[in-house]
Amino acid sequence: MSRTGDIRSGLHAPEGERGQYRGPKPRKDWAADWVPNNEGTVRSLPIYVGGASLLAVLFNRAVSGIAPVADASSSQSRADLLTLGLAVTNILTGLVWLSIRPKSISVVKPEGVECRRIQSGLPELVVSELLWVWESLSTVTCCRSLVIIYDSICIMQIGVAAKSSAEDGGAVAVNPVKLMQGTLYQGIKKSKAQNYLANLSLYPGRSELPFLPANTQAVILQPLGDNGIAVIGGDTIRGFTTSDQTWIAYIGEKLDVTLAKHAGEISVLTQESVQRSNS
Amino acid sequence: MSLTSLSFSFSSSPIPVKAPTKIRFQYKRSGRTVSVSALMDDSQSNGQQPGQLNLSVLRFTLGIPGFDESYLPRYIGYGFGSLLLLNHFVGSDLSAITPAQLRTEALGLSLAAFSAVLPYLGKFLPGTAIVNQASLPAGNEQLFIMSEGMPEALREQLAWSTYVLLRNTNTIAALVSVGGELCVRGYWSTPDDISRADLVDWFNKQIQNIGLPDLKDALYFPVNSGNEFQTLLPKGTRSLLILPLLRVSNSSTGKLKLSKGLVLLASSMTYAYSDKDRAWIEAIANQFRG
Numbered sequence: 126m127s128r129t130g131d132i133r134s135g136l137h138a139p140e141g142e143r144g145q146y147r148g149p150k151p152r153k154d155w156a157a158d159w160v161p162n163n164e165g166t167v168r169s170l171p172i173y174v175g176g177a178s179l180l181a182v183l184f185n186r187a188v189s190g191i192a193p194v195a196d197a198s199s200s201q202s203r204a205d206l207l208t209l210g211l212a213v214t215n216i217l218t219g220l221v222w223l224s225i226r227p228k229s230i231s232v233v234k235p236e237g238v239e240c241r242r243i244q245s246g247l248p249e250l251v252v253s254e255l256l257w258v259w260e261s262l263s264t265v266t267c268c269r270s271l272v273i274i275y276d277s278i279c280i281m282q283i284g285v286a287a288k289s290s291a292e293d294g295g296a297v298a299v300n301p302v303k304l305m306q307g308t309l310y311q312g313i314k315k316s317k318a319q320n321y322l323a324n325l326s327l328y329p330g331r332s333e334l335p336f337l338p339a340n341t342q343a344v345i346l347q348p349l350g351d352n353g354i355a356v357i358g359g360d361t362i363r364g365f366t367t368s369d370q371t372w373i374a375y376i377g378e379k380l381d382v383t384l385a386k387h388a389g390e391i392s393v394l395t396q397e398s399v400q401r402s403n404s
Numbered sequence: 405m406s407l408t409s410l411s412f413s414f415s416s417s418p419i420p421v422k423a424p425t426k427i428r429f430q431y432k433r434s435g436r437t438v439s440v441s442a443l444m445d446d447s448q449s450n451g452q453q454p455g456q457l458n459l460s461v462l463r464f465t466l467g468i469p470g471f472d473e474s475y476l477p478r479y480i481g482y483g484f485g486s487l488l489l490l491n492h493f494v495g496s497d498l499s500a501i502t503p504a505q506l507r508t509e510a511l512g513l514s515l516a517a518f519s520a521v522l523p524y525l526g527k528f529l530p531g532t533a534i535v536n537q538a539s540l541p542a543g544n545e546q547l548f549i550m551s552e553g554m555p556e557a558l559r560e561q562l563a564w565s566t567y568v569l570l571r572n573t574n575t576i577a578a579l580v581s582v583g584g585e586l587c588v589r590g591y592w593s594t595p596d597d598i599s600r601a602d603l604v605d606w607f608n609k610q611i612q613n614i615g616l617p618d619l620k621d622a623l624y625f626p627v628n629s630g631n632e633f634q635t636l637l638p639k640g641t642r643s644l645l646i647l648p649l650l651r652v653s654n655s656s657t658g659k660l661k662l663s664k665g666l667v668l669l670a671s672s673m674t675y676a677y678s679d680k681d682r683a684w685i686e687a688i689a690n691q692f693r694g
Contacts, residue, residue, distance in 0.1 A: 132438070149632055151625045157675070167525060171477075171518075178515050180507060189504030199506045200496030207484045207491065208512035209518055216478045218522055229528055261687035319461035363423070372684055375568045389532070 134219050141157040177213030208286045214346070232360050235269045235285040237338035240296035242282040246394050254383050255281050258376055266373075267364035269358050273287050274301045275353035275384050276391050284358070285338050297336045303352070307333040313348045319374050320346040334358075347373055350381035352388075434605045443603040474526055477519040485516030527675065540576060541640025541672050544591040551585040552606050562587035566689050573685065574676040577638045579607065582649065582665040582692045590670075593638045610636040617663050624682070628673045643676035645669045647689050665692060 128134045138282065160167050182205055205397060262268040263284065270284035279299040279355050284295035304310055309330045322328050334344065334356060341358040343367055348354055355377055359365055365373070384391065429687035490507055496505065550559065566578045566589040575594040586604050598606050611617065614632055632645065647667040667689045671677070677685070 130441060134542050149625075151623055152627075156525060156628060157626065159526055160525055161530065164529060174515070174518060177440060178511055181511055185504055185507050185511075189502065200491055201502065201508065203491045203495060204488060204505055204508045205511060208508050208515060211484050211512060211515040213482065213524070214477055214519055215515065218477050218519075222529060236606065255692055260690065261684075265683040265687050312581075355666060366680065368680055368684070371572055374567075379564055 126236055135344075156393070164226075168226060169219060171215040171222065171367060172219030174214040174306075175219060177215075178212040179209065180214065193258070209386070229363050230364070232267070232364075233340055233342050235338035235358070235360050236340050237285045237287045240282055240284070242279075242296070244278060244280045244394060246390070246397075247280065248390060251280075251383060251387050252283045254380065258321060258380060259283050262357060262373070266357075266399035267343070267361045268355075268361040268367045269360045272299055272336060272343065272356040273349070273353065273380070274299065274304060274356075275349060276388065276395050277301050277305060277352075278391070278395050280335065280384070280391070287338050298311050299336045304333060309333050309346060310354055313346050313354065317348060319348070319377070321370055322346070323365075345370065345373055346383040349377055350385060353381065353384060355380070405442040406456065415455060420504060444459065471495065474622050475523045477522040481516040481519030481522075483518075487511045487512055487514070522538075526533075539672055540639070543639040544576075544593045546590070546591045547592045547594070547603075549600065549603050550587045554585045558582065558585060559640075563589075565691065566590075568666075569669060569688060570684065573681050574671045575644075575671040576672050577641070580692070581608075581611070581668075585667075591638050605635075616646065616648075616666055619646060619666065620650070622647045622682075622686075624677065637670050641670040642671050642674045644672040645671075645677050645682065647686065649689055649693050651693060661687070 161266045182249075184202040186205060229347070244254065247255075258273075259281070260270050262271060268284070269402070270286060271281065272279065272283075282296065282299055289295055309320070310333075312329075324333055325341055325344050334341075336356045337344070337356070341360070342362045343359040343364050345357040345359070346354060347357065357365075357373065399402040429650070480580065487585070492501075492505075492509055530550050550562065553623065554562075561579055562582065562585070564589055566580055569575055569578045575590065577592050578588075580587045586607055588607055594603060594606065614636070623644070623646040633641070637644065647669070648663050649665040649667065651662055651664045669685065
């Protein structure tokens with residue numbers, strides 16, 4: 126980087142002048158760190174505290190005896206009642222916390238082969254965006270397989286795919302035309318909305334996705350405009366949260382814009398693949 | 405209000421969402437009879453796992469809109485604690501207080517303090533979603549500015565990224581800077597005497613003053629962002645997240661991590677960005693890292 130630097134690059138410190146970040150550093154938040162790590166203890170803590178206090182109040186009352194004087198006992202009784210009320214509140218809170226413990230669902234490792242097939246002939250920009258989508262999804266969500274189909278060709282098949290029974294043992298190829306004629310694609314084409322199959326084993330449409338590993342747990346079908354679909358396979362039942370779904374919807378829109386912009390080049394590829402399959 | 409009779413419905417809010425699943429409960433009562441209905445979004449299993457108590461009947465609501473039931477222990481703690489003090493000073497004969505009463509009161513007051521702390525601890529438990537929406541504090545105005553002369557592709561990427569960050573997270577103000585090009589979007593409070601054309605330079609100067617370009621690690625301030633950021637950030641900012649965009653370059657002295665830019669997000673909520681949110685924000689920032 127030259128000393129004069131870029132006029133607009135107000136953010137680059139010129140070489141030789143490595144500044145220090147002068148702002149504040151965040152405080153260590155012990156509660157935010159400690160509570161999620163000791164979830165079980167924290168959830169049952171109010172119950173123990175409340176229960177122990179309940180017993181303590183009764184014990185205290187029994188040990189000190191109920192005083193014969195009416196005034197003394199009544200204010201004692203009031204204090205006892207208030208403390209009992211607090212103890213019961215704690216117990217109930219503890220029970221509520223226990224009841225809303227999210228069920229932990231185990232991850233199922235997808236059975237298949239790693240594959241990374243990207244349609245050749247795509248512009249550099251499109252390829253880098255597709256790879257960015259894969260990186261984001263596989264890092265942040267439980268996605269383990271990703272297939273993108275646009276304009277009747279399979280643009281990308283990446284992640285874990287079902288192993289084909291052919292001798293070379295490669296991944297099962299995607300048949301975009303068959304997929305686009307199937308009920309799953311027709312359904313989302315009509316609704317123009319994302320379809321989340323949270324537990325894939327319950328859906329008969331499973332047979333239309335032979336290229337995904339057999340034990341894929343959840344699938345999101347995201348339409349890409351009017352011409353495409355992204356099939357996102359995950360390794361946990363209900364593994365995609367609502368937040369994930371929204372992000373995927375937005376990313377789908379962005380991908381559609383990018384692919385539509387380069388639709389000309391993609392349609393050339395479509396014609397080539399149609400010619401190849403006809404010949 | 406009877407705790408043994410209640411019903412709740414599990415609903416997730418439609419797109420766009422800013423928080424993980426909102427849980428809503430309803431207390432239905434028809435005439436004198438009370439109906440018990442528990443709807444669970446649990447198509448997989450027909451009940452609890454063996455050995456797990458079905459405690460869902462204990463979830464209740466008072467049905468007051470805007471009132472968050474998870475803060476109830478705190479209010480009860482304050483209320484009962486003050487009643488205890490009242491009972492001590494007013495309701496009892498101060499000269500004749502028995503040790504037993506003092507013991508009970510001490511226990512009661514510590515329980516009240518513990519109850520007041522409970523909602524704070526409960527906030528960090530996975531599964532408790534406190535229904536808090538990011539509110540727009542007063543004193544800010546909507547802004548959308550970009551540096552001049554940016555390549556078209558970068559322009560679109562920045563516009564989309566800031567849009568998605570504002571829509572999908574609890575952010576009220578977003579600033580993304582890549583290689584000197586700035587994009588600022590959301591609700592900011594800028595000095596009135598600066599014209600729109602000079603705003604980009606103003607933001608750049610503010611960032612330089614704090615030394616943000618030299619940041620090497622991500623910073624997350626869940627509660628308070630500190631005084632140094634006061635001029636830059638919109639009024640009423642509680643959480644702040646800053647992600648530097650670093651790239652590794654080989655120089656004569658070895659590999660250097662140079663700052664290519666940064667992503668700065670401000671929110672009016674505390675603890676606005678969960679781990680999942682931050683992972684997604686990191687993914688969005690990765691677009692610009694390459």
